[in-house]
Amino acid sequence: MKLLAIEAATEACSAAVLIDGEVIEQYQVAPRQHNELLLPMCEKVLAESEVSLTQLDAIAFGCGPGAFTGVRIAAGVAQGIAFAHDLPAVSISTLANLACQVDTVSDELVLPAIDARMNEVYWAVYRKKSDFDVELVVEEKVQAPEMIEVNAGSIVSGLGSGWGTYFAILQKKTRLDQECINAEALPRAKVTALLGRKKVMSGEMLGASNILPVYLRNNVTYQK
Numbered sequence: 001m002k003l004l005a006i007e008a009a010t011e012a013c014s015a016a017v018l019i020d021g022e023v024i025e026q027y028q029v030a031p032r033q034h035n036e037l038l039l040p041m042c043e044k045v046l047a048e049s050e051v052s053l054t055q056l057d058a059i060a061f062g063c064g065p066g067a068f069t070g071v072r073i074a075a076g077v078a079q080g081i082a083f084a085h086d087l088p089a090v091s092i093s094t095l096a097n098l099a100c101q102v103d104t105v106s107d108e109l110v111l112p113a114i115d116a117r118m119n120e121v122y123w124a125v126y127r128k129k130s131d132f133d134v135e136l137v138v139e140e141k142v143q144a145p146e147m148i149e150v151n152a153g154s155i156v157s158g159l160g161s162g163w164g165t166y167f168a169i170l171q172k173k174t175r176l177d178q179e180c181i182n183a184e185a186l187p188r189a190k191v192t193a194l195l196g197r198k199k200v201m202s203g204e205m206l207g208a209s210n211i212l213p214v215y216l217r218n219n220v221t222y223q224k
Helices: 034-049 068-085 094-100 161-165 167-174 189-201
Strands: 002-007 012-019 022-029 058-064 089-093 108-115 121-130 133-143 155-159
Touching: 002 034, 002 068, 002 189, 012 034, 012 189, 022 034, 022 189, 034 068, 058 068, 058 094, 058 189, 068 089, 089 094, 089 189, 094 108, 094 121, 094 133, 094 189, 108 161, 108 167, 121 161, 155 167, 161 167
Parallel strands: 002 058, 058 089, 108 155
Antiparallel strands: 002 012, 012 022, 108 121, 121 133
């Protein structure tokens, strides 16, 4: 399988090509530069992997939640490539992407949280089943961190910028030790690629016209 993956929902911007399980990635933390960086990153990983857009089986994109502009950019680039080259697409949650970055396995629960500004976080609870297999346990939401309700002691890991901004509140909610939290973790295209491969193999693909970002906030609209 040959798959291009893109991720731009946070301050990190990245692109990756997956070829039969091997991943080549370009990654940079560059707030407000995604519009300039993403397409050149795609060109670089395609050139390095010696794969052309016409040889791809699908494109995977980080659909959000995350920064509105970054999520729109990723969806727009994915849609443009999918239309131009008649490719199916798979959408990958940025929160699922973070949950996959936890080393722990064996059905343990992970709480990824991204700072959503306006005193809120995007968050969910996932069960980490294997390296690139997570199961949604508590649906993705945008809420004030004080409103989050989980069974204290059930969460074994926390990741994402939400933990950095609201550490005290989230730590009290989950009773997690500080060494179980990675507030520096950011979604990466290489994870999007590996999660995307699983979706392609299970047939969970979208047509180009159905590529949409996920904002979670109801007052945001997207024009194709």
